[in-house]
Amino acid sequence: MRKPLIALAGLAVGGAALAGLVFSGALNRSVVSSKVETPLTAEQIKQLAPHGAKVAAAADCYACHTARGGAPWAGGMPFETPFGVIHATNISPSPEGIGGWSRAAFHRALRDGIAPGGRHLYPAMPYTSYRGMSEGDVDALFAYMTTRAPMPVANAKNGLAFPFDQRWTLAAWNFLHLPASVAEPDPERSALWNRGRYVTEALGHCGECHTPRDLTQGLRQSQALTGAVIEGLEAPDITPTGLTRMGFSPASLATFMGSGLSAQGSATHQMFDVVHFSTRHMDRADLTAMAAYLFDRDALAEEAPPAPPTPAPVAADVTARAEKTYAGLCAGCHGAKGEGIPHVSVPMRGNASLRTASASGFVRAVLAGLPAQSFPNGERMEAMPGFAADLDDAAIVDLTNWMRAEWGGQAPTVRAQDVASVRATLTTRHAAGE
Numbered sequence: 001m002r003k004p005l006i007a008l009a010g011l012a013v014g015g016a017a018l019a020g021l022v023f024s025g026a027l028n029r030s031v032v033s034s035k036v037e038t039p040l041t042a043e044q045i046k047q048l049a050p051h052g053a054k055v056a057a058a059a060d061c062y063a064c065h066t067a068r069g070g071a072p073w074a075g076g077m078p079f080e081t082p083f084g085v086i087h088a089t090n091i092s093p094s095p096e097g098i099g100g101w102s103r104a105a106f107h108r109a110l111r112d113g114i115a116p117g118g119r120h121l122y123p124a125m126p127y128t129s130y131r132g133m134s135e136g137d138v139d140a141l142f143a144y145m146t147t148r149a150p151m152p153v154a155n156a157k158n159g160l161a162f163p164f165d166q167r168w169t170l171a172a173w174n175f176l177h178l179p180a181s182v183a184e185p186d187p188e189r190s191a192l193w194n195r196g197r198y199v200t201e202a203l204g205h206c207g208e209c210h211t212p213r214d215l216t217q218g219l220r221q222s223q224a225l226t227g228a229v230i231e232g233l234e235a236p237d238i239t240p241t242g243l244t245r246m247g248f249s250p251a252s253l254a255t256f257m258g259s260g261l262s263a264q265g266s267a268t269h270q271m272f273d274v275v276h277f278s279t280r281h282m283d284r285a286d287l288t289a290m291a292a293y294l295f296d297r298d299a300l301a302e303e304a305p306p307a308p309p310t311p312a313p314v315a316a317d318v319t320a321r322a323e324k325t326y327a328g329l330c331a332g333c334h335g336a337k338g339e340g341i342p343h344v345s346v347p348m349r350g351n352a353s354l355r356t357a358s359a360s361g362f363v364r365a366v367l368a369g370l371p372a373q374s375f376p377n378g379e380r381m382e383a384m385p386g387f388a389a390d391l392d393d394a395a396i397v398d399l400t401n402w403m404r405a406e407w408g409g410q411a412p413t414v415r416a417q418d419v420a421s422v423r424a425t426l427t428t429r430h431a432a433g434e
């Protein structure tokens, strides 16, 4: 609990120091041009809306702005932050949402993080990333949003502690963390790489989960995409080093982002939602560009996937116990040799979840199971049961260390407290009725 407290103190002090500047308006660094003060015509809105639908999918607006089972675009999704709960708002064109917003107001909300009336938005809305969106794409998005059905749903109340309920303090946060300008295309790099950077950073906002944050929750750009912890789960390193470690090639990464499935396993937890609501709707050219950017290549050629991992040594007693557990509980679905069963379950041999630095995602899957998930092209995976009640921490340590070593090539370093801490997050979440 120390981290949020330090952050709280830091933000309060920083906030107080900058309050004067805020009220003097000196921190206003808009990237929105005066061109968007001119309203779009009805004809322009009609023409732009179909492209806006694609932008909305690539930027994953729906997933956050629609509560599960709730009215489309009417908001209500809760986000746990170290400072309390924030809810995504209604962005349908009703009076409770963005009904009556001007084109310019929409641009400022998306790229500056400021809603009409100078109301600062919380960075749970990823405007830090959307700041890089092009004017044309934001116009298209505006056209698409204003042509959705209006939903008369009131916004949920946030549960933020003082001083985080004071929106003006966000001007200080923006001063510290919001880039003053937007990245221009890099003339030294190919069009493919530049498009990939735009799709990954501005639209896909991968860094919002995969880049670590500092004490005041700003993204540490010096460690961009090197991995971070999101709601107790590791969003792994997706730099070229991290992707290669998980066994991805550019081609298999593009396949994974487009379908949620590849030889490296299936998309799970928050990553399933990213694929389901967003990246699977991207066209092949954008998926390829994203893969080129993430592997830092100007062009992609046919290449062999990285070599399968070399098994790491494990103690004989661990192997004996783990093999028994695996044969009894897992082999029926994942195959006796970890080879998987087509259309039923994914292979374990070479699975990315066995090769990441942290085993938390793997342990979470074993404890809590995974829901049945449907993937594009009619592919479907059955549900996986959770084994929290069948396996104690010691048994899961053995199983995890053995599987990671045997099929992921990772040194067996998982300890009982690693499993216990994942188990603890499950209990509190279930107790909270989630």
Ligand code: HEC
Binding pocket: 056, 059, 060, 061, 062, 064, 065, 079, 086, 087, 088, 089, 090, 091, 097, 098, 106, 109, 110, 115, 120, 121, 122, 124, 125, 126, 130, 141
């Ligand atoms: C990761 C979740 C997330 C994603 C993705 C996201 N939003 Fe948001 N958005 C939020 C949250 C949370 C708020 C409320 C912030 C606040 O209350 O300060 C918000 C607020 C807004 C607002 C301000 C509405 C108001 O009246 O306060 C607009 C407009 C908006 N989002 C549009 C979008 C669009 C368009 C996209 C896609 C390009 C998008 N959002 C993607 C979480 C998200």
Ligand code: HEC
Binding pocket: 200, 204, 205, 206, 207, 208, 209, 210, 230, 233, 234, 235, 236, 238, 246, 257, 266, 267, 268, 269, 270, 271, 274, 279, 352, 353, 360, 361, 362
């Ligand atoms: C909402 C947070 C979030 C966003 C946004 C996000 N990811 Fe992830 N990602 C995760 C988490 C969490 C995991 C680990 C999943 C697990 O362990 O079950 C993950 C896993 C992955 C993996 C490893 C494969 C796997 O399933 O373990 C890749 C590759 C990946 N993400 C790429 C991306 C790319 C590219 C983007 C941007 C288009 C992106 N992610 C956006 C949270 C996110």
Ligand code: HEC
Binding pocket: 264, 265, 266, 267, 268, 326, 329, 330, 331, 332, 333, 334, 344, 345, 346, 351, 352, 353, 361, 362, 365, 366, 370, 371, 372, 373, 381, 382, 383, 384, 385, 387, 399
């Ligand atoms: C009833 C069948 C079933 C059993 C039994 C089962 N699994 Fe699974 N498992 C699945 C399915 C299906 C998936 C893919 C889920 C999805 O993507 O929707 C999966 C996914 C996983 C994943 C995530 C892999 C990835 O690609 O992200 C891990 C890790 C895992 N299983 C480990 C185990 C272990 C360890 C056991 C034994 C303790 C086990 N499973 C038992 C069906 C099963």
